[in-house]
Amino acid sequence: xxxxxxxxxxxxxxxxxxxxxxxxxxxxxxxxxxxxxxxxxxxxxxxxxxxxxxxxxxxxxxxxxxxxxxxxxxxxxxxxxxxxxxxxxxxxxxxxxxxxxxxxxxxxxxxxxxxxxxxxxxxxxxxxxxxxxxxxxxxxxxxxxxxxxxxxxxxxxxxxxxxxxxxxxxxxxxxxxxxxxxxxxxxxxxxxxxxxxxxxxxxxxxxxxxxxxxxxxxxxxxxxxxxxxxxxxxxxxxxxxxxxxxxxxxxxxxxxxxxxxxxxxxxxxxxxxxxxxxxxxxxxxxxxxxxxxxxxxxxxxxxxxxxxxxxxxxxxxxxxxxxxxxxxxxxxxxxxxxxxxxxxxxxxxxxxxxxxxxxxxxxxxxxxxxxxxxxxxxxxxxxxxxxxxxxxxxxxxxxxxxxxxxxxxxx
Numbered sequence: 026x027x028x029x030x031x032x033x034x035x036x037x038x039x040x041x042x043x044x045x046x047x048x049x050x051x052x053x054x055x056x057x058x059x060x061x062x063x064x065x066x067x068x069x070x071x072x073x074x075x076x077x078x079x080x081x082x083x084x085x086x087x088x089x090x091x092x093x094x095x096x097x098x099x100x101x102x103x104x105x106x107x108x109x110x111x112x113x114x115x116x117x118x119x120x121x122x123x124x125x126x127x128x129x130x131x132x133x134x135x136x137x138x139x140x141x142x143x144x145x146x147x148x149x150x151x152x153x154x155x156x157x158x159x160x161x162x163x164x165x166x167x168x169x170x171x172x173x174x175x176x177x178x179x180x181x182x183x184x185x186x187x188x189x190x191x192x193x194x195x196x197x198x199x200x201x202x203x204x205x206x207x208x209x210x211x212x213x214x215x216x217x218x219x220x221x222x223x224x225x226x227x228x229x230x231x232x233x234x235x236x237x238x239x240x241x242x243x244x245x246x247x248x249x250x251x252x253x254x255x256x257x258x259x260x261x262x263x264x265x266x267x268x269x270x271x272x273x274x275x276x277x278x279x280x281x282x283x284x285x286x287x288x289x290x291x292x293x294x295x296x297x298x299x300x301x302x303x304x305x306x307x308x309x310x311x312x313x314x315x316x317x318x319x320x321x322x323x324x325x326x327x328x329x330x331x332x333x334x335x336x337x338x339x340x341x342x343x344x345x346x347x348x349x350x351x352x353x354x355x356x357x358x359x360x361x362x363x364x365x366x367x368x369x370x371x372x373x374x375x376x377x378x379x380x381x382x383x384x385x386x387x388x389x390x391x392x393x394x395x396x397x398x399x400x401x402x403x404x405x406x407x408x409x410x411x412x413x414x415x416x417x418x419x420x421x422x423x424x425x426x427x428x429x430x431x432x433x434x435x436x
Contacts, residue, residue, distance in 0.1 A: 033434075036060045038343070039080055039102070044068050044087035046109045047332035057340050067299045075099045083339055085109055086116075088319065089298060094120040104433070105342055107335040111135065111322065112267070113352050114240055122353040122403045125371035125431035129338040129350050133188050134330040135322030139265055140192040142321060144200070147176055147233055150261045150287035153313050172286070177201035182231030184224065184247075185238035185266065186212045193235060194218045205230060209243070225255055233261040240267035248272060253279040259286040265321040268292040273307045280311050287313035291321045346408045346435050355399035359408045362395045366416035367435040370407045373428035374400045379407065385422050391415045404430060 035058035042050065042064045051062055068089035069077060078084065078100045085107040086092065092106060097120045106116060108130040121128050149155060152173045160167040181197045183190045183206040194204045195215050204218035207227040214220060221227040224247070228234065234256065238244045248264070248271040256262070262285050264271050273294070279285040290308060296319060297304050308314050322331075341347040345361060346369045348354040354371065361367075372378050379398050386393055395410030411419045416434070423432045 035343075038082045039063075040083040040085070041065075041077060041081045042085040043090050044109075046085050046087065047328040049329040049332035050085065050107075050109065050336045051332075053333060053336040053340070057344075059340075070298075071096060078103065083107065083343070085335070085339075088112060088115055089296075090115060092116040092121070097121060097124055097126065100124075100126070104431075105129065105339055107339050109328075109331050109335050112239070114267075116352075118352055119403075122401070123430075125354065125404060125406075127342050127348055127351045127354040129335055129342070130352070131331040131334040134334045135324070135327035136188045136192055138324040138327040139189045139321040140196055143189075143193050143235055143263060143265060144196050146263055146289040146315060147181070147197075147235075147261065149315065150263075150289060150313060151176060151179070151233070153287065155287075155315055156313050179203070179232040180205060180230055182206070182221075182227040182234045183218075184208075184227065184234065184236045186218075186220070187237060189265075190235075190237035191215050193237070224252065228252060228255040229257070231260065232257060233263070235263040236266045236270060238266050238270055240269050244270045246270065246272045248276065250275040250278070253284060256284060258284055260284065261287045263289045265289070265291045268294045268296065277307045277311065280308070280314065287315075289315040289317070291317045292319055344435065348406060354404070355401050355406045357397050357399050357406050357408055359395055359397045359410070362410045364413065365394050365410040366413050366419075368409045368411060368416065368420055368423060369431075369433045369435055370409065370423045370426070370429065371431040372405050372407075372426065373430060374403055374405050375428045378405055378426060378428055381426055382407065382409075382423065385426070386419060389415070389418060389422065391419050391422075 038059055040054060040059060040062045042062060045066045051064060054062060071093055074096050078096055080102050082102050082104050084103060087110045094117045097117060103126055105127040108116060110130060111132055113128055113130050116128055118128060157167045178201060180203045183194055186206040186208040190206060194206060198204050198216045205221050205227055206218055207221050207224050212220060253275055276288060280288060293306055308316060338350050346367060347358045349356045349358050392412050393409055398405060398407040420434055
């Protein structure tokens with residue numbers, strides 16, 4: 026249900042989109058009345074983003090742009106950030122939370138694209154297609170079956186059984202593979218997949234290992250000399266998750282020693298800022314190794330879906346105050362109420378704020394027709410639907426409430 030009135034004209038809300046975000050996002054924003062959109066094809070450095078962020082209400086980025094505390098400090102009008110990708114580790118979430126800035130992403134929209142690519146790479150690596158292709162381009166006819174295998178009957182070990190890992194599981198089983206998986210949480214299996222309770226057990230049993238984990242203190246360099254030494258000789262290894270979860274020098278040693286017979290890597294500890302920049306890593310020029318430039322989810326379908334997903338969350342937040350899917354503002358969703366004005370109030374998570382709001386409204390005879398509060402460790406977020414005749418007075422009261430970080434009239 027669309028609202029017909031906002032406290033600030035949509036046509037004047039400034040939106041900055043970086044890194045060539047899909048046109049589907051721009052089309053959705055335009056269709057909803059947002060016209061002041063600046064779209065740039067590349068990422069921006071911290072210094073350049075600080076210059077651009079002034080006066081911006083909505084920022085859209087992908088994985089290359091880092092939104093630091095310094096950037097957020099200069100973001101005088103920023104209400105929301107859309108990460109048009111899976112991860113949000115490029116954003117200082119703590120600083121965004123403390124400033125009451127909502128951060129949204131698209132954790133599911135490119136799942137199919139990544140899963141399909143993983144299966145394709147498994148075929149390429151287990152058949153050593155890259156070496157045969159390179160030889161053919163050099164004029165060498167390398168027709169042989171030695172060292173080439175079918176996927177059918179092989180064991181695929183999936184580390185991280187989330188959205189992508191579980192879909193890889195389904196597709197691999199359809200090809201006749203045995204699927205085992207390791208996850209720090211107990212996850213229900215798809216099909217006949219089996220959960221392995223420790224990482225060592227998975228590595229010892231798998232012919233092919235694929236990683237689908239986030240980057241955090243528990244996963245950093247989880248694949249190293251020790252874990253690689255556990256794997257079966259001649260195993261295949263893929264990492265299409267995060268660049269810092271694998272020690273690339275250790276992987277190089279494992280490839281050169283024959284423990285790993287083939288590898289596909291899409292993410293790296295240090296990645297170039299933009300297309301055309303120089304790229305170097307330890308795995309270059311190794312046999313049966315596929316290196317791709319962080320393109321796991323880079324299909325036109327995935328980018329269009331991401332554009333629609335994140336944009337819908339941003340529009341719902343701007344027009345209704347709905348914060349479902351935010352990594353910073355607590356998830357709140359209050360249905361639209363006719364005949365009211367809606368006010369959002371974000372405050373420090375300290376005792377007594379809601380009580381103060383309600384008592385001051387009561388003292389002024391302001392009737393709250395709808396209200397919802399939710400908190401996280403840092404902040405509280407309350408939506409209030411107020412009688413239209415008294416909404417201006419209510420807005421003024423809310424701005425003076427103890428611990429207030431941000432107050433906004435939605436409609």
